[in-house]
Structures are given as C-alpha cells and as structure tokens.
Amino acid sequence: MHIPDGYLGPQTYITAFGVMAPVWAWASHKVRTTLRLRQVPLMALGAAFTFVIMMFNVPVPGGTTGHAVGAVLVAILLGPWAAVVAVSVALAVQTLLFGDGGVTAFGANCLNMAVIMPFTGWWTYRLMAGRSPAASKRRWVAAALGGYVGLNAAALSAAFMFGIQPALAHDAAGRALYCPFGLHIALPAMAIEHLLLFGVVEAVVTGLVVAYLSKSEPALLECGVALSPALGGRPLWKKLALGVAALVLLTPLGLMIPAKLGAGDAWGEWGGDRLTELAGYLPAGFGKVAALWHAPMPDYAPRGAEEAALPVLSGWYILSGALGVLAVAGLVWMARRWLSRKETDGIAS
Amino acid sequence: MDKVFDFRGVSFAYPGREPSLREATFEVAGGERLAILGANGSGKSTLLHLMDGLYFAQSGEVRAFGQRLTPESVERPPFGPLFRRRAGFLFQNSDAQLFCPSVEEELAFGPLQMGWKEEEILRRVGDTLGLLGIAHLRDRPPHGLSSGEKKKVALASLLILSPVVLLLDEPTAGLDPRSQGILLELLDDLHGMGGLTLVTATHDLELLPHISDRVLVLGEDHRIAADLPTERALGDTGLLLSVNLIHAHRHRHGAMVHSHPHQHTRTHDHAHGEGKDHLH
Amino acid sequence: MDKVFDFRGVSFAYPGREPSLREATFEVAGGERLAILGANGSGKSTLLHLMDGLYFAQSGEVRAFGQRLTPESVERPPFGPLFRRRAGFLFQNSDAQLFCPSVEEELAFGPLQMGWKEEEILRRVGDTLGLLGIAHLRDRPPHGLSSGEKKKVALASLLILSPVVLLLDEPTAGLDPRSQGILLELLDDLHGMGGLTLVTATHDLELLPHISDRVLVLGEDHRIAADLPTERALGDTGLLLSVNLIHAHRHRHGAMVHSHPHQHTRTHDHAHGEGKDHLH
Amino acid sequence: MVRRGLGGLVGIATVLLDDGLAAGRQGWLGRVDARAKLLGLLSVLVATTFLRNLGPLALCLGAAWALAWFGGLDMRRVALALLAVPAFTLALAAPAAFNVVTAGTPLVVLCHLGGGHWGPWRVPEFLTVTDRGLFVAARFALRSAACVSLASVLAAATRPQDLFKGLRGLGVPAAFVMVAAMMTRYLDLLLRSAEEIHLAKLSRSLGGVGVAREQAWAAAGMGELYRRSRTVAESVAEAMVSRGYTGEVHTLRQGRWSWQDGTFVAGCLAFGAALLALG
Numbered sequence A: 001m002h003i004p005d006g007y008l009g010p011q012t013y014i015t016a017f018g019v020m021a022p023v024w025a026w027a028s029h030k031v032r033t034t035l036r037l038r039q040v041p042l043m044a045l046g047a048a049f050t051f052v053i054m055m056f057n058v059p060v061p062g063g064t065t066g067h068a069v070g071a072v073l074v075a076i077l078l079g080p081w082a083a084v085v086a087v088s089v090a091l092a093v094q095t096l097l098f099g100d101g102g103v104t105a106f107g108a109n110c111l112n113m114a115v116i117m118p119f120t121g122w123w124t125y126r127l128m129a130g131r132s133p134a135a136s137k138r139r140w141v142a143a144a145l146g147g148y149v150g151l152n153a154a155a156l157s158a159a160f161m162f163g164i165q166p167a168l169a170h171d172a173a174g175r176a177l178y179c180p181f182g183l184h185i186a187l188p189a190m191a192i193e194h195l196l197l198f199g200v201v202e203a204v205v206t207g208l209v210v211a212y213l214s215k216s217e218p219a220l221l222e223c224g225v226a227l228s229p230a231l232g233g234r235p236l237w238k239k240l241a242l243g244v245a246a247l248v249l250l251t252p253l254g255l256m257i258p259a260k261l262g263a264g265d266a267w268g269e270w271g272g273d274r275l276t277e278l279a280g281y282l283p284a285g286f287g288k289v290a291a292l293w294h295a296p297m298p299d300y301a302p303r304g305a306e307e308a309a310l311p312v313l314s315g316w317y318i319l320s321g322a323l324g325v326l327a328v329a330g331l332v333w334m335a336r337r338w339l340s341r342k343e344t345d346g347i348a349s
Numbered sequence B, C: 001m002d003k004v005f006d007f008r009g010v011s012f013a014y015p016g017r018e019p020s021l022r023e024a025t026f027e028v029a030g031g032e033r034l035a036i037l038g039a040n041g042s043g044k045s046t047l048l049h050l051m052d053g054l055y056f057a058q059s060g061e062v063r064a065f066g067q068r069l070t071p072e073s074v075e076r077p078p079f080g081p082l083f084r085r086r087a088g089f090l091f092q093n094s095d096a097q098l099f100c101p102s103v104e105e106e107l108a109f110g111p112l113q114m115g116w117k118e119e120e121i122l123r124r125v126g127d128t129l130g131l132l133g134i135a136h137l138r139d140r141p142p143h144g145l146s147s148g149e150k151k152k153v154a155l156a157s158l159l160i161l162s163p164v165v166l167l168l169d170e171p172t173a174g175l176d177p178r179s180q181g182i183l184l185e186l187l188d189d190l191h192g193m194g195g196l197t198l199v200t201a202t203h204d205l206e207l208l209p210h211i212s213d214r215v216l217v218l219g220e221d222h223r224i225a226a227d228l229p230t231e232r233a234l235g236d237t238g239l240l241l242s243v244n245l246i247h248a249h250r251h252r253h254g255a256m257v258h259s260h261p262h263q264h265t266r267t268h269d270h271a272h273g274e275g276k277d278h279l280h
Numbered sequence D: 001m002v003r004r005g006l007g008g009l010v011g012i013a014t015v016l017l018d019d020g021l022a023a024g025r026q027g028w029l030g031r032v033d034a035r036a037k038l039l040g041l042l043s044v045l046v047a048t049t050f051l052r053n054l055g056p057l058a059l060c061l062g063a064a065w066a067l068a069w070f071g072g073l074d075m076r077r078v079a080l081a082l083l084a085v086p087a088f089t090l091a092l093a094a095p096a097a098f099n100v101v102t103a104g105t106p107l108v109v110l111c112h113l114g115g116g117h118w119g120p121w122r123v124p125e126f127l128t129v130t131d132r133g134l135f136v137a138a139r140f141a142l143r144s145a146a147c148v149s150l151a152s153v154l155a156a157a158t159r160p161q162d163l164f165k166g167l168r169g170l171g172v173p174a175a176f177v178m179v180a181a182m183m184t185r186y187l188d189l190l191l192r193s194a195e196e197i198h199l200a201k202l203s204r205s206l207g208g209v210g211v212a213r214e215q216a217w218a219a220a221g222m223g224e225l226y227r228r229s230r231t232v233a234e235s236v237a238e239a240m241v242s243r244g245y246t247g248e249v250h251t252l253r254q255g256r257w258s259w260q261d262g263t264f265v266a267g268c269l270a271f272g273a274a275l276l277a278l279g
C-alpha cells in the first residue's frame, strides 16, 4: 500500500501534504504535552516496532503469508495521536533509507496509513471494547475488527488516490500522465485484495497481539488509553460519527482543491474533460454502473454538464462513502451486541 | 552414534559482513563436554547457530548425527524433526528464547508439535519443572521472572524433549554466583546421568573446568586457534594472551603500579614493601 | 563537600509490586570507592536509579551534595542541571544508553543540554575520545560497535561532563576478561587522578577488590545486610552465604562427589585419593 | 518461508544501516553536504513529476544513473534499487498497454476474448496492445524508474545519520528528526530481537501444527517485541534524563556550506529547470 513516486500527480500529492501539515503539528503537540520526557524514545521505539511488524510474515489459511501494517495495533497500544507520529516516522525512514514508498507521495502515504488507518481502527476498537477489562475477550475481538476496518479504510483511500489520477491528469490526447488505472480498476483490485487477504492478516495480527498482551501483561494495554484523547466528554460513538463524517466530507474537498488549482495550471488543459470523466468513473468504483466501460477516454464519449460535474461527483462520493460507513457501523453494532450477550451469558451460567 | 558433530572447513558470514567464522574443522563425540572459548565477537554464538541448523555454512560442510545440515534437510522429515528433538539450544539471551505467555505453555511448545497427547504433555511439564525445582512458576508469565529463573525455564523448555545434545550459549552470563553454581550443578547432574553431549560457549575462564573436558579456542580472526584438553588450555598463558582473552594487567597497590600477565582464574599473592597481601 | 550521598530510611517499590528496596540508610563520602553487592533482583539497579535522581524514594530521604532529591529539585535550576553534570550513570544495558545516531552526537548530547558553545563541545568530544583511545570511532553509529566499544563510548559520554560521581551498573557484565581488564584499569586511572567518587553495582565477587574499598551488601529481602570494608566482606563466608551470593557447592571429581561452601574468588587445591589436583 | 523472508530483510537492513564506511559514501557525491543533496535531488525529483514527454524522462533516468556511476557510489548496492524497483513498476505498468485499460488504435492483436459482459464490466472483442496504451505504460514506467533512481542515489550517497541532520538543517523540527534518527538506531536492535525470537522458535519447531497455532506464535513474537520496545524506551528516557535532558531537543548545528555544495544545488536546480522547459 506504499504509493511510490510517479504514481500520483502533483495536484494529489501536494494536497496530501497540505492536509498532513496541520495533522502533524497537532499530533506532535498532543504527544509532547502528554508524554513530555518520554516522547522522543517512546515514539522512536514505536516507529521501530511498526517497521519490524511489517516484516513479520503471518500465515493465512490457504497456504500463503502476508504482512500487516500495524498502524491500528500501534494506535491501540500507544494511542491514536502517538500512532500518527510513530507511523509517520516509520514511513519517512522507509522512504528515505529503504526506497519503500515515494518521497513525493510521502504525504499521501501518511494520510492513508498514519491517519486514516489508526483513527478508523482505533475508533472501531474503542467503540467495541467499551469499558471491558483489559483481560477480557472483547478486547481482542474489538482489536481484530479495528485492524480490519482500519486497513480497508486506508486501502480504499489509496485506491481512490490511484484511481482519480487518469481523470485528474492527462495530456492533450487524453493519455494518463500518472497511474494509468482508473477507479474502475483500482478500487476493485485494491478492495478485493484487502477485503479478502490483507485485511484478514491485519485483523489476525492486531487481534492476536492484543490477546497475547492481555493474557501476559494487561497493564500494557491500558497505556494506549492513557496516551489517547480523554474518553470523557462527548460519548465515543458521537466522536466516531463526527470523525467519520468529517473524513467522508473532506475527501471530496481534497478533490475539489486540486481541481480548482488545476484549472489555472499552465501545463494541463484539464477542464471539462476531466470532470466528465471523473463523473463517469466514480460510481463505478462501488460496482454499480455497468455501462462505464464505454468511456475510458472522454474524447471518445464527450458529455455535457461540465460545470455541474464536480458537485454531482462529490455528491456521489459522499453518498457511497456514507453507505460504506453505515455498513461498517451496522457490523460493529451487531458484533458488539453479540459479544456482550455472550458475556452476560457467561456471567449468568 | 559416535560423532555427534562433524565440521569440515566451515565458513560463515552475515549478509554484507566479513566472515564471522573461518574454516572451522573439528568433531564432537557423543557424551563429550566441549567448551568454545573466545573473546567478544570471535564467533562463538555464530558457531552454535551453525551447529543447531539455524544458520547454514556458506562453504564447507556441517554434519550432525552423520547427516549433512542444509536448509532442506533440517525441515524434511524424518531427519528434521528428529534433529530438532535431539539438539537443544539455550540462547545467550533468554529473553529471546521465552516467547509464550506462560511458563507452562513455554514448556508445552515443543511437545505440542510432536503431537503428544495432552495429558502426557501436562505430566511431562510437571515432571520437568519439578526436576529444576521451579514448579511454583508454572502459571507465571516468563517476562516477570528474575534472570536466573528465566534461564531455568529456558533450560526446562529444552529438557522436556529429552535432548541428547545441549548447546549452551554463555549459560551463566549475568547470573549471580549462587545461581551460576546451581546451574552448573544441574548441568553436572544431567551429564552424570549419561549420554548427554554438552557444548558450551563462554569467555569466562573460571567456568571452564566446571563444564568441559576439552576446549575449542576461537581467535579474533574467527579461526580455531586451538583444540586442547581444558587443563592444558588454561595453563597456556601464551595462547590466552594471543586470542586476547587475558592481557598484561596493571595493578595499583597504594601508590605503586606494576604490571604482569594476568588471568582472572588464578589467585596470586604478592607482597610489596609497604603494602599488605592482595587478592585479585 | 564531604558527603556526596546521604540515604535515610529509603524505601522504593515499582508500581503494583513489593518494595524493591527497604529502609536503606548509608552515606557515601567524596572520593570513596563503594561497591553495591547483591544477588540478582536484590535491588542494586534500583538503588543506583535512586542515587541518580531517576526514581524517587517513596519513604525516607535521599540527599545528594547536601540537597534533597525530589522530582522538582532535580529539574529546577540551578541545582538540577548542576546535579546532572556532577553525577554520571553508566547503565547496565549500554544499548539503552547509546541512543544517538553517531558516537560524536552521543558525546555531544549532554553538553548540548547544558547549553555549551558549539566549538567548545567539539573540542571536548575530541579530547574525551582521545582519553579513552577511541578517536577512530567518532563517526560510527553506536550499533555495530562491539560490546566493549559500546561500554567505552557510554563511559565517554559521561566523562565529557567531568562528573565528580560515577554510578556504574555492572560495568563488566558480558565483557570478555581482556575488555574487563582494560575497563578496570581505566576506572583505576580516573580515580587515581583524584576527586572522583565511584559507586559500582555488581554481583561479581572477583571484581570487588579492583573497584572498591567499601562494600554495601544487599540481601534478598532488599535490605542492606552489611556495610563493610571490601576485604572483610570477602572474607565473611557466612554473610555471603546468607545473602545467597555463594552456596554450598558440590564437586564431581571423577566418580566422587563432595560438597563445601564455595566462593569463586578463591583457589583452593585439594587432593583426592585417586585424582589429580584441581583448580576451580 | 518465514525464516527466509525475515532473514533476508534483516540482511538488507544490516547493509542499509551499515557503518557508513562503505565504499559508496567515500566518493565525491558522498562528501557533498547532506542538505545540498536533499535540496538538489529532491528538486529534480519534484520536477520529474511534472514532465510529460518521454525524452526528458529518459534524460532524467540517465542522469540519475550517471550520477550514481560518476559520483563513486557502490554500484552493487544501488543496482538493487535501480533495477529491481523499476522492473516491478514495469510489470505493474504493462497492463496499461492493453486495450482493456487504455483504448486506442490496436497495434498488436494478442487473442480473442469474445466480447460480452463479465459482471459489471464489458469485455472487448479482442485483447490488443494499443498505441496510446503503449505510450501511457512507457511514460508511467519511465517516470517511476527515474523517481526511484533519484531517491535511491540520495539514500546510497548519504549516511542515515547525515540524512537526518540534513533534514534538520532544512527546517524539519528537531523533535521529528531526533525521533527518526533514534528509530534507525533501535531498528537494528529490534530486528535482531525479532530474528532471535524467530530462531528460538525455529530451534524448537518439530513440524507443522496448523495455521492457528503458527499465527498465535507469530503474534506472541510481536507482543514480546512490543514489550521489549517499551522496556528499552523507558531505559532510554532515563538515560537521556540522566544526561541532562529536560524535554527540549538540542542537536549539533550544521557545518558551513562549501562552494561545492552550492554548485551542486545550483546544478540540480538548473537541470530541473531545463527538464521543465523541455516538458
């Protein structure tokens, strides 16, 4: 999921850096104030731990192995803001020293793996784990689900970044400048891979490590809570809802800003063509539109309504995003009910 | 089963480094007590990893129980599992060796893989813990144990499979004299019961007489510098100086300084004009 | 400045544990060489952490250079920085102590915190590396150094601030006899230059005469069992037995087994009917 | 399989985190100030992402390789990044040449697919390589290769510790730089721990026990590693405090720029501008 250099155009990667700058500033402020003397070593070891986690191959049923990203695990263990710093640093070192992930795509990679992933995963985990004791079974089931949700959210976002490239940036002849695969390919490819394989690995790793720690040293599981935003105040589910809503709303914004920037750009006459194209691609990502294959290139299938396209597109995106969120929320809710019923059964019997 | 290990011109280098072991040639007979002696970084741990089929020679040939050790042979049944059961390896760092959430699971790790029956395993776990006198630790997580207890648990996790060869990497490092003594006695007892081959890596000269009859001395050039009976090796100050295990030692006695080759296993008393007798 | 440290009834427990140190009362005078002796887990490292103002007494009082050590006092200038400059702590684990990307930065870390001038720092780094004979390591990253080199770099990173107290936590553990000897000589030289107070934690009885004039013995009940001159402590077999540092040792000589209290610092030769002389 | 994966990576990490005494860092490129290298090479890298013609992209790739060669880098070490990663990108870019991804005039007809629909997707009549597709794939692969080569030249010519110092010199906050530098310091330690834990398990592994147990053990290894990370982090914090750390990060300032450093940056900027002018 590490996006290399050359896959994303400047509009996308600059936007990603723009989004990350305030996030980094806020995260380091948070970490500094909560940890003070321990911040530097703890973040450094957290980052090194994330890095090494990515090297553990974990067997999955079916005879293959895969490796986890570990961002949700770090969020659970150290708190989500600490995870933002730790995973960002791990990604920076991978980029600069090991050539894993691009330098220009660094902001985008951080957005996916150091922000979207730990936060969605951590919210899911907190929501499901509730106030259960550190040693309870609910903790690790919650962690596994958190890992699954977090990884898929990150993968979705990465696929989205890939997928909008051909539409956002192409030359006069309509040939893609960067990643040539549109949303209709990028989204299903990433989704299938991550829903069926890597998501499972992430879930297994996150769940089992939390299970191991809850068995052998539950105290370690409580530090994450201590280092994370206070649980008091607004109920957690409200925070979750707010956060997810913000993410869903922000991403089209990320689309719009480059679109506005791009319109005045000297070396791209992206105007109507791109938007039409985007409008044609987007819903496809969610597997709904059968006829999209007609128009891989807008030159062959020009459409009208150029100006209206962006709002329409954003609307589509928000709608599908909201649907996805609802589906996940439903899943979490059902799992939670199932677990707490099992727990009360256990107490009753 | 006469020769347990047979090394012929074995060299090994970590990726991207200079060789950590050069052209080692030696044999280990069944029931022998061999010590591998060398300064820090001379390649003792590397040699033990090669003996346990965890690393593989880049040139030369390693044979164990008559069979060549290769990445394939140690994985393929019947030799692979048999070899792993016969050879037990006590790591230099027992923290690394203990990776299960409780002592009981730690001990059950090996037997579980051999498909023993559950009751049989639990019985053996109890027996082994009893043998080492650590039955009270059964349900504790290994990381909360003291360093001496960790060593014992690590040893127990090897002994439960009744190995015929024990590879010990600095078994007494970091232990206080009493825990050291207890461990040495235990090893002595195990060897006394017969048949066990003991290979111990150490840089502690004082330990040698307790754990070995024969010594393999590794030089700082990562070659075998000598292969001698223990008593002769300890007596050979020139050899020990040449592999940098001892050095010309200066002593301050009050205001006086004098120097002579020094070896920490020996006590030598000497009087100075104004001073009292010293023990070093 | 006569009393460097002054402990009065100091107790300390890690959160949620039994106390690791109970009612320690002792003093350390300037220029003294004190050893803290105790079995594994007796609380030696804990005591040194208390002396260095890293942990704070839960009851009782710790004074250093006449000032009470509290979480506030070690942070507030002028005492805080002054105390940090005067006391240097060599950790048991040098990997934890070396956290900078190169040896040069490692040495510069302390002075930078003190706000020294850049050129001054670079000059001192050169001097200190020269003093320990490791100038060639200046640009190397600390991982990748051998354990002996790591210890020296860690020591250099303390010495650059010209401390008047060195707290050493098992400085020779894991080092081969030669590196041990070199380190001991170095400490000897430093102490010889005058004024330096040395406090060394160890469970190595053999080390004691080289590094201390006085010994504080910690028992396994985490209390101070004795406070004696080194020579008397080493001679007191009863004491060492009672704090579990030595134990009644069995020897196998051929087929014979006999036991007697055993202490690793002494050589005792004894002959058996059929055997030769042994050295342990 | 797991062992080889881990062992190999540990090997790579050891090589990459090497002492910096390696030959590659002794050449003239190795002596250029880290800030200058970062500034110069990254500006060329950014320029590369704006290019749209094959010519300038190829020029850029060639320049990166030439820099590696004439800068006195250890080519064995760079070759891995210069060849392996672009090869991967090439494989990834290849499908873009086909008409299923990029429509256009068919150049080569590969096989008959038969048309119709497959799920929501429409399948074309023939699988062909198209002219536009070939161009798109070539440009994509070339751009990625050029970018990756530039980045790996930067990494190979600079010791990790200097790279982070350079970042600090370019205005990245000291705390981030210190965290990153400390991370590389402890990466080696944790990788060795991970390898040790793995070998410890291997030395007692007697055969298959099923995926579930294997997974549990892998997780136990990671849990153990986490505990160790925490312990080390605690001790490191203590070691830092003991040497006077109060929460403010101070690092050594940078040396002065030499005229070579200035020339290098100017050269890179000029090259980047030239590339942009070529398009």
Ligand SMILES: Nc1ncnc2c1ncn2[C@@H]1O[C@H](COP(=O)(O)OP(=O)(O)OP(=O)(O)O)[C@@H](O)[C@H]1O
Residues within 6 Å of the ligand: B014, B015, B017, B020, B038, B039, B040, B041, B042, B043, B044, B045, B046, B047, B092, B203, C147, D014, D192
């Ligand atoms: N995992 C590793 N990767 C790279 N190099 C290594 C590794 N382990 C050891 N080395 C190097 O190989 C050489 C031999 O190391 P080894 O651990 O075998 O020495 P040793 O004799 O066991 O030392 P010690 O007494 O300190 O345990 C050393 O130079 C060491 O730096």
Ligand SMILES: Nc1ncnc2c1ncn2[C@@H]1O[C@H](COP(=O)(O)OP(=O)(O)OP(=O)(O)O)[C@@H](O)[C@H]1O
Residues within 6 Å of the ligand: B146, B147, C014, C015, C017, C020, C038, C039, C040, C041, C042, C043, C044, C045, C046, C047, C092, C203
């Ligand atoms: N960080 C910690 N958290 C909890 N308990 C600890 C911690 N460090 C040490 N202890 C416990 O405190 C006691 C004293 O430990 P300490 O490390 O001071 O012993 P020591 O004398 O230095 O032993 P060694 O010779 O093994 O270094 C031990 O029982 C140990 O288990």
Ligand SMILES: [Mg+2]
Residues within 6 Å of the ligand: B044, B045, B046, B092, B169
């Ligand atoms: Mg070793």
Ligand SMILES: [Mg+2]
Residues within 6 Å of the ligand: C044, C045, C046, C092, C169
């Ligand atoms: Mg200690």
